[in-house]
Amino acid sequence: MRLCTWNVNGLESLFRKGYFADFVYRTSPDILCLQETKISRRKLAQWSISTRDWNCFLSICKTNEGYSGVSTFCQSHCPLLKAEEGISGFLPAECLAWNPSRSWFCNQREIPIWRETAYSVGYHFETTENSELLTKLDKEGRCVIVEFPFFILFNVYVPFDSSDETFEYKYIFIERLLKRIKMVLEGGKNVVVCGDFNCARERIDHCDPEGIFQNKPRGSLFESDSCRQLFNVICSSEGPLVDVFRYFHPERLDAYTCWNNQTGARKTNFGTRIDYILANRAFVENFITNCDIFNDIYGSDHCPVYIEFRSIVSLSAESLHVERLPPFCCQHFPDLLGSQQSLKDMMKISIHDKSNKIVEMRPHFVEATAFNRTCITMKSDTSTSEEGHSQEGKYDDTIRLPTKRNFEKSTSIEMDTFSNREYSSTVSGSENCFHVTKYQKAKEDWRKLFHNLQKVPLCSGHNEPCLLRTVKKKGANLGRKFYVCGRPIGKGVEGRCNFFLWYDNRDTRS
Template sequence: MFNIVTWNINGIRSSQQNLKDLFDSLGADIICLQETKITRDMLDETTALVDGYSSFYSFSRKRSGYSGVATYCKNSCYPFQAEEGLAGTFNAHDDKIDFYDNVHSSFTDEGLRALDAEGRCVITLHKFKEEETLLSLVVVNVYCPNAGENDERLPYKLEFYRALNLRCNDLLSQGYSVIVLGDMNVSHRLIDHCEPEDVTNFSKSPSRVWLDGFLYEGGGKFVDSFRYLYPTKEKAFTCWNTKLNARVNNYGTRIDYIIISNELTHALQDCIIMSDVHGSDHCPVKSSIALELIPSTKLPALCTKYFKEFSGKQLKMSTFVCKRTLTSVEQSNEIEKESEGSEPKKMRLSMKTTKQQQSSLLNYFSMGTTNSVKESVSNSNLSCDTSKLKESSKNSENSKSVLGTTNSFSSASAVWKSVFKGPPPPPLCNGHQEVCVLRTVKKKGPNMNRQFWACSRATGHSSDANAQCNFFVWASAKR
């Protein structure tokens, strides 16, 4: 038995928990993460080298802090081979799985590079025993592109799906068992969505049509492990809109999958959605599979353990700026230089003495302040008697001037308050008569970055009276 987990972590550096403790709490032998949001220069040692695990990364080569996937394997599940990308475009080493015939023949070189350039796939090859026969298992960790039905990224998303299908078929043709898991960015059936807008055309979207054809029920060679075990389970969601606090009412979608090739269904024991695990807008999904994995005796070249910056082969910037202790040879050289002539030493001593004797600018000001204080004290003693005579005559005049000044300030303040009334108070929503919250439109279009008022409650199903009501008003509208 081994456990495998997929989790869109939404930024691996945003995790507040120690990675080893986090991984151990998941109870998995292989952990596949998506949306790590780091490039290689951002990867630090504590993230790359987690005690008890080996890690394999694919980074985005187009944007920093974007996309990215990583596969962590326990030491008991060392893979035999590993590579990044669906097409192997950036695999410089020879230790790769290979078999890209259909993929390479179906795309141009430019198209292949575009598929792999966003860091959306890591593939690892493992071995398992079945009736004393050693067989191969390939784990394909993917973060599929996100795109709406009319989005300009939709063609790229569909090309990625097509390449994924071709590569998996190439691997199956070699006799390998295959597990495809990750954020597929598509909810398959109506049961996998909290409340779709267009129910009539839901199944006709290009992404769902592709997933239908990829799965066994639509003529493909793979099985959705969760729906295979729980075909009618409702509200089994893996992703929620955290900005709308949608997780409170479980108002989400199921877009994270563990999909296995058909011949592995006999070994599938369970598949659970770990909705109690927080830290991202997604939750982990874990499958238990009755296979005995055999660890490799040597890690593949893609492993972060072999990165120059973590293997001691590449000097870090800290080695150039840290304090260094002189060796005995260097110390003797310094002594010889001193003994060659006494003049430089004398000059240094005289300079040091001069430096000590010279007053700082701060001392100059402090001395000046002290002298001025002394002067003012002596002058005040001389004029003390005359000031007392004048004091009583000025008291009445001062009180009048202060009173006049106060009145002028109060009248000016009233004028300014009449001009600047400040922002109006937030409106109350119609459904609950509660104070609304201010939100900003993020979707591209004529209203992008425009602000509006909405109900402050967590979003939920339209039939849920305790969920957010449909109150909406533009912040710029007069009230």
């Protein structure tokens, strides 16, 4: 059996561009854990997250639509017992109140919290804990827990620390996760934890541990990060869990799972390993046979990580005395009732959408339509009858960029240039006037903007054109522009050189 984890950085984009289909066909996972799905509740039915051949457990961010979110997919042949949302148990179990007409849903007037239901995994914190803060953490959609017969799976997305406030937020999340893991282990259960921890454990897992390329303040040692220290408490030789990848590949270098897309760092493999699969040592030694990284799978700024474990004896729901799937399963969502489809159908839709993407028009065609003040009449879907006469299709009442297929089938594009005035186009026998003078104005504005700009300098290291960037960090230089080497960040001669030059605004046209 195979378990995969992947920070997809937007599940909708992954489906639309066809990357998800390629991923599933190549990896064939039995259990799939995704982070940063960014799914909103109103789009659940559109993407049909609930499928007939997979059971899905989804946690959606409840405070910011389209942010964060994790989901765990299990093939229908994988027996499971319970499932709950969040690491604290204090999060309201809203799914239990979605369909109270079913006898096996909770019929309480008020929505119970997970620790009060019979469907929770258990091993929760004491009620004296800061329930308000923990509930706030869980409302961001950062954890899904699923209990299988032989282990309990935590799918987590640890907060990113971009400031002192979010750093404390991240520390508390890791601290509470560690505490919950210890309680599960003390209960005699095996534990598997996977997801994006937004933290590299050791120097070997980071391309720039000294912070030279990231301009970190001197004296801030890699090991001094308190979140990293806490994370290593989980995975130390005396800790409760094992970093499964390092268990099988203790000395592998340049094994990264995340790269900066803005700097093109994946081309030079200048990244970090922040996506992990952790498990207690007994489970690793007795069941797990391999762990590795799919660094050639694209679609996100992360790549998938997987483990393979020995086939555990297949158990039926009847032998486990499980009457039905937990109510947290997406197939019970009222938003999705009647819309379930197979995962293969979802991938076909994904591939179809990818093949029908609108292609970019050639530069001369764009210039003619946008800036040369022309009127375009497109004869689309032109075909020839058996008698040899051309049969013209009806004109559309809107001007659209053609798809690749229709662009090739179009037999003529008539462009009539008029004088400087308003233009009209006859569409389907009726006159539909539209103004094109604004395109001419836009062209003139762009011409003025780029007429006398500062000449792009060449970097000193490679003698190649530089890139113009803008300072986004708060401070005296916020918003100021500068030139840097155009190559992606990385080590050696193939990486970006140290060239730097401030952009001189005085050279621009006033």
